[in-house]
Amino acid sequence: MDDQLDNDLKNRIREVFDNYEDTTADEGWLLLREKFPEEEKKRPMVWLWWASTAAGLLLFLAIGVWMLNNKQKANSTNTAVIKPVKQNTRHQQAVQIDSVSRIAANTGSGNSNSADTTISAQNNIAQNQNNPRKKPTINNPAVNAAAVGQNNVAVFTPSTKIPVNAPAVKQPQVNPNNRTNSTVNQLAAQQPAAGNKQPVIVATPGTKADSIKTVVTNAGKQQYAANPVVAPATKTTTTNVTPNAANQQPTQAKPSSANAMATMLAADNLQTPKAKDKAADDKKVKFGIYAATFFNYAKGSANQVNAGAGFTSDIRLSKNLKLSTGVALAQNTLKYNSSVPPNPSAANAVTFAAAAQDNKLVPASSFPVFKNYNASLVGLDVPINLKYEFNPEKTDAYFSAGLSSGTFINEAYTTSYGIPHNSLLGGATQQTSEETNRQSFNGFYFARTLNLSVGVGTALGKNRLIIEPFLKYPLQGMGAQQIKFGAGGLNLKFNFAGGKR
Amino acid sequence: MHPPKGITEEEIISQCKKGSLKYQEMLYKQFYGYAMGISLRYSLNRDDALEAVNDAFIKVFNAVHNYNTDKPFKAWLRTIVVNTAIDRRRKDLKFQLNVELDNAAPISSNMGTVDNLNAQDILKMMNELPAIQLTIFNMYEIDGYNHDEIGNMLAIPASSSRVYLSRAKERLRKILRQEAQNHG
Numbered sequence: 001m002d003d004q005l006d007n008d009l010k011n012r013i014r015e016v017f018d019n020y021e022d023t024t025a026d027e028g029w030l031l032l033r034e035k036f037p038e039e040e041k042k043r044p045m046v047w048l049w050w051a052s053t054a055a056g057l058l059l060f061l062a063i064g065v066w067m068l069n070n071k072q073k074a075n076s077t078n079t080a081v082i083k084p085v086k087q088n089t090r091h092q093q094a095v096q097i098d099s100v101s102r103i104a105a106n107t108g109s110g111n112s113n114s115a116d117t118t119i120s121a122q123n124n125i126a127q128n129q130n131n132p133r134k135k136p137t138i139n140n141p142a143v144n145a146a147a148v149g150q151n152n153v154a155v156f157t158p159s160t161k162i163p164v165n166a167p168a169v170k171q172p173q174v175n176p177n178n179r180t181n182s183t184v185n186q187l188a189a190q191q192p193a194a195g196n197k198q199p200v201i202v203a204t205p206g207t208k209a210d211s212i213k214t215v216v217t218n219a220g221k222q223q224y225a226a227n228p229v230v231a232p233a234t235k236t237t238t239t240n241v242t243p244n245a246a247n248q249q250p251t252q253a254k255p256s257s258a259n260a261m262a263t264m265l266a267a268d269n270l271q272t273p274k275a276k277d278k279a280a281d282d283k284k285v286k287f288g289i290y291a292a293t294f295f296n297y298a299k300g301s302a303n304q305v306n307a308g309a310g311f312t313s314d315i316r317l318s319k320n321l322k323l324s325t326g327v328a329l330a331q332n333t334l335k336y337n338s339s340v341p342p343n344p345s346a347a348n349a350v351t352f353a354a355a356a357q358d359n360k361l362v363p364a365s366s367f368p369v370f371k372n373y374n375a376s377l378v379g380l381d382v383p384i385n386l387k388y389e390f391n392p393e394k395t396d397a398y399f400s401a402g403l404s405s406g407t408f409i410n411e412a413y414t415t416s417y418g419i420p421h422n423s424l425l426g427g428a429t430q431q432t433s434e435e436t437n438r439q440s441f442n443g444f445y446f447a448r449t450l451n452l453s454v455g456v457g458t459a460l461g462k463n464r465l466i467i468e469p470f471l472k473y474p475l476q477g478m479g480a481q482q483i484k485f486g487a488g489g490l491n492l493k494f495n496f497a498g499g500k501r
Numbered sequence: 502m503h504p505p506k507g508i509t510e511e512e513i514i515s516q517c518k519k520g521s522l523k524y525q526e527m528l529y530k531q532f533y534g535y536a537m538g539i540s541l542r543y544s545l546n547r548d549d550a551l552e553a554v555n556d557a558f559i560k561v562f563n564a565v566h567n568y569n570t571d572k573p574f575k576a577w578l579r580t581i582v583v584n585t586a587i588d589r590r591r592k593d594l595k596f597q598l599n600v601e602l603d604n605a606a607p608i609s610s611n612m613g614t615v616d617n618l619n620a621q622d623i624l625k626m627m628n629e630l631p632a633i634q635l636t637i638f639n640m641y642e643i644d645g646y647n648h649d650e651i652g653n654m655l656a657i658p659a660s661s662s663r664v665y666l667s668r669a670k671e672r673l674r675k676i677l678r679q680e681a682q683n684h685g
Contacts, residue, residue, distance in 0.1 A: 005677065006670050008615045010642045013542075016620050017643070020538030024551075025530040028537075032529065032555040036562065 053382070053405055053446055060323060060384065064315040068284040286314045287496050292330065294470075294489020301334040301485065312493065314387065322387040324400060329409075330381055334485055336373040371416040371432065377479050381406040383451050396457025396466055404449040404472060411439045411479050442480040449474055449486065455493070466493040510574060517565045525562050535575065536582045541624055542639045543586035550586070557585040583644055587654070590632055614681045626676050634669035641666050 022028075292308040308330025315323040385402030389395075414436045453470035468491040474484045513531070516524035536554045544550035560581055561568075568577060618626070627635055636655070640646040641662070648659040648666075655662070 002670075002674060005615070005674055006642075009618075009673060009677070012615050012618055013623055013643055016618070016623060017538035017542060018535075020534050020541075020620060022534040022537045025533035028533055028551055028555060029526055029529050031551065032558060035555065036559050 053444065056384070057325075057382075060315070060325065063317075064285065064323065067315075067317065071284060284316050286316075288312050288314070288464075288466075288493050290328075290466075290468075290491045290493035292328070292470075292489055292491045294330075294472075294487045296332050296334055296485055296487050298334050298474075298483060298485035301336050304333040304335055306331045306333055306487075308381075310381070314495075317386075320389050320392060322389065322398075324385040324387045324402070325383060328381040328383070330379055330487075332375075332377040332379060332485065332487065334375040334483060336375075371418055373416070374412075374414045375479070375481065375483055376410075376412045376414075377408045378410040379406055379408045379478075381449075385451055385453070396455065396464060398455050400451070400453045400455065400468075402451045403447040403475075404451055405444070405446045407441055407444045408479055409440060411442060411481075413437045413481055437480075439480045445476070445478050448476045448478050453491070455491075457493075457495070460494070464493075464495040466495060467491075468493055511570065514565065514568065514570065514574060517562065518568075528561075529558050532575070532578055536578060538620075539579055539582045539644070540586050541620070542627060542643065543583065543590065543636060545590070545628070549589060553586040553589050554582065556589075557582040560585065579644065583640070584654075587636060590636070614677055614684070626673065626680070629676055630669050630672055634665050634672065637662050637665045638669035638673070642670075 289311045290309065292310075293305070294308070295303045295305050297303050308328050310326055310328025310330075312324060312326035315325075317323055381404050383402055383404045385400045387398050387400040389398040391397070414434055416432060416434045418432050450473040451470065452473070453468050455466045455468035457464045457466035459465075470487075470489060470491055472487040474486045476482075477484045508527070510531075513524050513528050517528055533554065536557060537550060540550040540553045540557070541547065544553055557578070561578065568574070627638070630638065633655075637651055640651050640654075641648065646654070648662040651657075651662040652659040
């Protein structure tokens with residue numbers, strides 16, 4: 001009879017509650033929405049983070065490009081100052097050659113007559129028209145300097161009796177900076193006596209074209225006056241002559257400025273390779289790759305050793321300051337042996353994970369005993385750091401600080417717990433069960449980590465090898481479970497095409 | 502509540518897997534009564550039952566992508582609701598484990614009253630049971646769990662489950678008899 005009653009009661013309960021109708025579904029749904037609309041709230045935030053990050057990166061990129069352009073303009077301005085000097089020098093040389101050729105035309109007029117060429121912007125020309133074999137005398141040191149600077153201006157002298165290796169040029173005012181004067185003099189002195197047919201080309205860069213013309217004219221007049229037999233030149237060989245350039249030259253000869261110009265020429269020749277080196281040094285953006293070995297730390301978690309790798313780019317902002325950014329792929333693991341992470345999301349992971357199992361819940365109601373909690377996160381890290389180099393000319397030593405943003409490609413949260421089988425009559429067994437909750441690209445976290453690092457480098461061929469100890473301090477929780485964890489370790493960086501120190 | 506015309510249960514679940522809030526609401530309202538019918542039997546009151554139902558549906562929405570459509574959705578939902586409701590009463594259940602089993606006196610039944618019981622009557626009667634007995638009675642008699650499963654889920658031996666079930670049934674019979682006497 002009791003069984004009958006039990007069956008009847010059971011059937012009645014099933015009948016009533018299997019077909020239970022409740023009209024409060026709308027109110028129930030509204031209550032559920034108070035807990036459940038998280039996704040709707042998160043989505044705009046996610047887009048906001050993405051937009052903010054993209055805007056930030058674009059801003060930094062724009063700043064970098066802008067500064068790069070400014071630097072290029074500055075470089076071009078600097079070279080523009082130098083180039084006219086070169087052009088002027090060439091013009092002057094051309095004019096001088098032209099002028100000299102005119103002089104040479106006077107002196108190299110025939111086989112029977114030796115030409116004595118006297119050029120002086122300061123009217124200190126030693127004329128020796130009566131001695132055709134006498135070597136012309138050049139008292140203008142600028143000529144020597146110009147000859148050296150240009151290296152393509154030969155001083156041919158028709159002298160037949162010139163002591164070998166003995167400079168025949170008198171230099172009353174030798175510029176001590178002009179180290180090549182003696183060479184020029186030697187060159188001039190070593191010119192073989194080519195005979196009277198040898199054309200004479202004397203370059204005087206320091207003299208102005210008009211003044212030279214004047215001098216030449218006077219000299220020519222003097223020459224003609226002194227040696228009326230001599231006819232104007234008929235055979236004159238000149239090279240690299242641009243007569244038109246002479247019209248643009250100043251009208252007064254200034255030996256001192258010519259000397260300085262020659263010095264600049266010589267300096268320019270010497271500095272050309274250095275400028276290239278400097279250009280390499282002054283690259284606005286430098287790229288590098290790096291590998292990291294580090295340990296993750298978090299409150300309640302045992303430290304876990306992990307590794308990562310990435311590439312980095314340094315954008316120079318000023319002499320000592322660089323903006324360093326890039327992307328890194330890194331594995332992060334945390335292991336909690338005695339407690340769950342101190343945040344509600346992770347603590348609820350056990351129950352949540354249970355709900356996700358294949359169509360039935362793990363017996364969360366069976367008083368599971370927590371054993372451990374592991375989190376494994378493979379993340380993409382986008383650091384934006386400011387790097388201060390202590391002495392960029394000599395060393396790679398620097399200090400860097402900034403913030404990291406990023407996302408996680410894969411997140412796995414594994415909870416292990418034992419299900420005790422406590423008998424009221426005594427005896428206890430425990431069954432271990434694991435629940436894993438996996439997620440990918442759950443969201444983008446922005447500026448959640450503070451980066452601090454120092455670095456020192458050494459040359460490795462043209463490139464640089466840099467050792468960089470670093471610390472990443474968590475500012476907020478990260479990942480689906482919002483775990484607040486950081487990292488500390490060592491980066492081994494390989495910077496491409498680093499400048500020589 | 503039935504789904505809108507032309508929309509099948511499979512389609513609703515499929516859309517829920519894509520995260521459509523509209524279809525989630527549809528699913529909720531379609532199975533709300535069914536879930537409440539389960540939750541009410543395990544809960545202390547209606548508010549607790551509603552909270553358990555909502556928690557269960559949140560789990561459903563979060564885990565629906567793992568739902569195997571080859572199996573009946575109601576069975577899956579029932580499992581989730583039962584477990585969620587039991588979780589919410591875990592403290593009560595733990596406390597009841599230490600309560601000594603009382604001795605219910607055998608009583609004669611009044612068959613005539615059972616068929617007249619409505620949901621309110623049944624809930625009122627069941628609330629007279631200790632939490633552990635109520636849970637085991639529901640699990641075994643109504644929701645189809647066996648004693649081994651109940652033992653695993655509640656971390657008690659299967660034999661204890663049998664004892665608690667027996668006590669629950671005895672008490673229910675006693676209540677039914679008293680009700681019959683009161684009305685008879």
